Amino acid sequence: MFAEIRLTPAPHSACIVLLDTKDRIVAVLGGVPPASAGLGWDENTAKLTAAMEACYKGSKFSKKQLGGRRGQFASRTVGYGYGNGRRLPLNYKVSGKANQAAVQELLEDQAVRRVMGFTNSLFNAFAHKIYKEYQDTNTQLLSHHPHLRSNFPEKTVFAALTLNLGPRSFSPPHMDADNCAGGWCTDTPAGNYDPDKGGQLVLWDMGLVVRFPPGSSILFPSALITHSTLPIQEHETRYAFLQYSSGGLFRWRANGFRSDKDVLATASPEQKSEYEAEQGSHWKLALQKFTRWSDLVNGDWQGKRRTEAGLDEASDLSDPDSNRKEETKARASKKRRQ
Template identity: 60%
Template sequence: MQRTSRAIEAAARDHVGELKKRAIENALRATAIAVDSLDMASLPVSATGWTGNPKFQLPGGLLRVWRALDLLTGSVGFRFLDWDGITSVVIVGCRDRIVAVLGGIPPGAAEDKWSSVVRDAEGAIEACYAQSTFEEKEREGRRGEFASRTFGFGFGFGNGRPKPMNYKISGSGKQAVAKNKEAVDKLISNDDGIRALSGFTNDLFNCFGHKLYMEYKDAVEELVEKQPELARNFPSTVFAAATVNFGPRSFSPPHMDSDNRADGWCADTALGNFDPDKGGHLVLWDLQLVIRFPPGSSVLFPSALITHSTLPIQPHETRYAFIQYTSGGLFRWRANGFKTDADWLKKASPAEVLDREAARRRRWKTALQKFTRWNDLRFGDWKGLRRSKAGLDDCSDLLELESEEDVKRLRDR
């Protein structure tokens, strides 16, 4: 471990301006849980490679037991991960790729101080809910029986270009809409709570998914520069959008957020007053994992690809969720030269169309290479540069397995 720590610290010195000290400390303290059964190449990706495949569904038998912790960890045979919500844990697939991160709390933060941040965020969410009005249809969404608000910007749903998501904030009359938007503005300007949570989850993304983080960062900066009306929710976030589930009892049946970027991560923070031993667990179905998910803790994972759900809490409890993500359509728009597919095709030559189709076929293979390898990170290689120098970039999940000689050659460089 001492050698690993020195390697990480030395490599971090080469990334001044890209990796904060907190991100470095996240890696130093992390432990890994292996899920050898997970082959990421088999996850349901759309034909374009930008988003998940919404046609994928769980068998009916599993859907009937999604609410029952004892059945999932008993007869169904899912593995139970008794996470304390404090330490950092990375979940690693069968090719050493970091699939998900259980973030815990910031390194060096006293538990009581972080609890104050969490309480402040919860207070801001409760105030936003109290100051808002919701139409009846807004109190029950496709993700569960709770009210929510989405803000930031996205692409899709018939829009010809990226749009601010606050157009979804509705109300009965202009005054109600204005009041609801004002409530959201107060929520996202909550420095000591919501913004602190966003900052920490961005640090986690930077640390454990550095290649993807930098691509998100570049994309958001370019999009905001092209369209100034696309304002970030928070000054330094790389996520384009966020949703707050107000509850008061937020839990969701198994689903995928297939409109999000396929190989990207969403950041899910649990908040509220509930007993995490009795409910609120995060279930990652493709990984066959049931994860204890205490209030105040954050998890990052590819929500467009992995079917996930949260278990019900007790009737007298409260649970909120703060979720940050980016639409896959934004990356497609950017790759098209800030055009829709239809507009791009109108001016494309036959050769350009062929090149584009070839790029689509390669996209998922390329995307797999952007996931950080756990052993690369352990040895301080944030960007996977030694892997490139060793000629191992093409050794993806879609090709033959890397040999022990390949791995040894990489680690010895």
């Protein structure tokens, strides 16, 4: 059974958080910036739609770029990533002068940059520790590998941007396995479509159908949650602006800017055992980076009290009651040491 969540025009700025059973914020239905709700953001959405439409019309696409497992529409990826045969982090290639010019014009568009700024702010506000991991990884990779190109220098923590250029973009159920499993992606649609008759985002594992108007933004872990977009009407257009970072980038940085293969090639048996043990515990550490709703309500949106209590490296913080008990014990122990 599915429940419906409506990001409605009034209030268009409504922001809804989705929690798991253990008090973690796992997704944010961000709506639009509150200060820009109404005509101000509607105008930005119209400009975003025009920019993506111009990019589509000014580009040429290979057969592969006109359809795939995520749907039958034109797409373009820019930025950088690691994995799928790459031996080190590399920029996604955009071939042809016309395509390069079309993409560059889109990246410099002010409506696009406003969306980028808003979604990064949402990410920081509702998943601060994950955001910081993205920020640190992005900064270090760009510093260590000068050949890498940021889509929005010093303005985004995401390494890559995929443009679903439609002109009728909607997707069957899928997960984005290349994305960082413990992280979030952003999804902002544009176009001219009726959100009551199509374009809804379906989060299958949560049993939710989300009304998804043009210009609104949603952040969620697309590598973990099966999701799809419902078809729009035949005469309508729909585009999408997606930001994310591939999981391989985080492994590359954690390995000292080396691949798993290179690390294991020179490791002793003891080091290999330790490495495998660390790999097996990554999911627990990733869970602990998700912001707790109770922390946010209490004004600790950065989770500083949890960090100071020594809980960031605890083995399992899945139960809110045990969280509080462990936090009390950690604080008592800290006072005794002092």
